[in-house]
Amino acid sequence: MEKVTIKKLAEELNLSASTISRALQDSYQIGSQTKQRVLERAAQLNYVPNYHASGLRKKVSKTIAVVIPEVADSFFAQAINGIEAVAQDSGFHVLIYLTHESSAKEQAILKEFQNGRVDGVLLSITAETTHYNYIQELITRGIPLVLFDRVCEDMLTTKITTNDFESSYLATKHLMDCGCHSIALLSASNSLAISKNRLAGYKQALTDRGRHFKENIVVECSKIEGKNYLLIKELLSRPDRPDGIMATVEKQATSIYQVCRELNLPIPEKVKVVGFSNLQSAAYLNPALTTITQPAFAMGKAAATSLFKALKRTNGSIVAESQVLSSVLHVRDSTCRL
């Protein structure tokens, strides 16, 4: 069974290659009975148009890339879901890249996107990323890029985020309402805008209640597996141990539960916990985890939708049509028993 190409079809049907091509694309120039014949024969011979050939010719790939720190996180898993839904609708394919919080890896990945493999990019930057020229470069070269969740604030492109300041402000206030006097903040990074916003909301809440901010109670998380557990253990072993924790990264929550169990610190009696988390099982944890839940699926959809819009514009330019979606605070037992 040899490869079926347009040329082959052309011979078979005594037509020219261009006629075949046009018929397959349902061009208005082609007579309907000819179309019929072509389509029929193509189906019979199981003709499949060569991806690279048309891609080379048309300079499109019908592919977008999703570049994220990791997948084993409900937020990103749900976001991918949203992205994939929109992509499948638009006939686009989705490449996944995991940076594992390595800025160098991120840079290498984006750099390669100049080769025509992808038409657009959805990016959630690493906790390490501090300079953005390689991202800007990609946009300059005509590859639309939409940032989501972990964005670079000063970049001129669409950004899909959540109301991180408010969420964090609300969560911190909630912890104080529940009686916390010393609230620790587990942060993803010192440099990420999202982290800064969450930190700012946290500080504002303290200020509004006349509390003062203690530097040493903000813990920047490590990307090294297992290291966070130790950082949390250290935090909760201090003589002036905090009585509240806000974890801004999903997976920190389980580490906190683990440490509290080991140190015999009942939640919420000794330590109250709120986590930024999209875990389906949050309500069934022991104790049920109070969460800030982001609209992950919707964010994925919004980011992808915006990207495809840019892709449809002939010039491919991205109008910065950023959106801020709202997270929801779900109060559960980890902050106050009912």
Place this chain on the structure above:
Amino acid sequence: MEKVTIKKLAEELNLSASTISRALQDSYQIGSQTKQRVLERAAQLNYVPNYHASGLRKKVSKTIAVVIPEVADSFFAQAINGIEAVAQDSGFHVLIYLTHESSAKEQAILKEFQNGRVDGVLLSITAETTHYNYIQELITRGIPLVLFDRVCEDMLTTKITTNDFESSYLATKHLMDCGCHSIALLSASNSLAISKNRLAGYKQALTDRGRHFKENIVVECSKIEGKNYLLIKELLSRPDRPDGIMATVEKQATSIYQVCRELNLPIPEKVKVVGFSNLQSAAYLNPALTTITQPAFAMGKAAATSLFKALKRTNGSIVAESQVLSSVLHVRDSTCRL
């Protein structure tokens, strides 16, 4: 800033296109000082080889596809992690496709892979998939395909699975050891091999203990969101309500917890639960969930590794070098309080 191609480089350096091409590929035919010059200038001009052009010429895409039912499941998320790790090592790119348990979608996706977009495929079939000709077809056409977790048993290709029969056997015995007399099985599908194996292990365990098998206590799950909750609620509302449940799909576990809470059926006192699950938080659920945990990351790695091996063989043929990895039973409070 105009597009830099090999042709452009050739002009700049007064060399032919072929020389440039060879130099960039570090061909032995090219003098080292020439190579130097080419590489230098290419870097200066930020030359990036066109993906479609080389793909068309060489008939490779350096891309694999991962086709799975969903991402929002720890098993698949972890598997993707493993796959991506191997792929990045080998310089391959990873496309993700979600079938959402639709066999038709799966078929459409695989069909398109005949176009040269991917060099190989990793597949975990839908619960609906019953005929496999379109999968076999792909392999026949020279696209290596490795099945993982949800495999088609009678297909001649590499299959990466876990010891589902034994795991299920073990879990069922464990439930009986904990005092269960009537154990329900929540199954993913009646047709999937993996489900059949888990069912078989379950039945065997019953038989070995002289219990007899009741048809109506096996519930086939629906792919409709929310429907499973109702099925479980019906199950646990029966007069002859089971006192044990084995959930073979991860997300069923939270539905069970929800239903038990609503019906005021304490776990494990009234109902004991074991779930096939890779949830990181299983140990922190209320009560801690007894799980069968699959080596998801390792399975992803194994599947990808096997695929790349096939890709390296010039003929691309897949030697069926299937592997069966072992799952682990983690006994926790949902089956017996310590």
Place this chain on the structure above:
DNA sequence: GTGAAAGCGCTAACAT
């Protein structure tokens, strides 16, 4: 060690 030329499979002017 380097160049010329052909062609991967498709599409899009430009004819007619």
Place this chain on the structure above:
DNA sequence: ATGTTAGCGCTTTCAC
């Protein structure tokens, strides 16, 4: 409504 031609950017014979 259909055919002719050129070319996307690269690789790879084949020649020198």
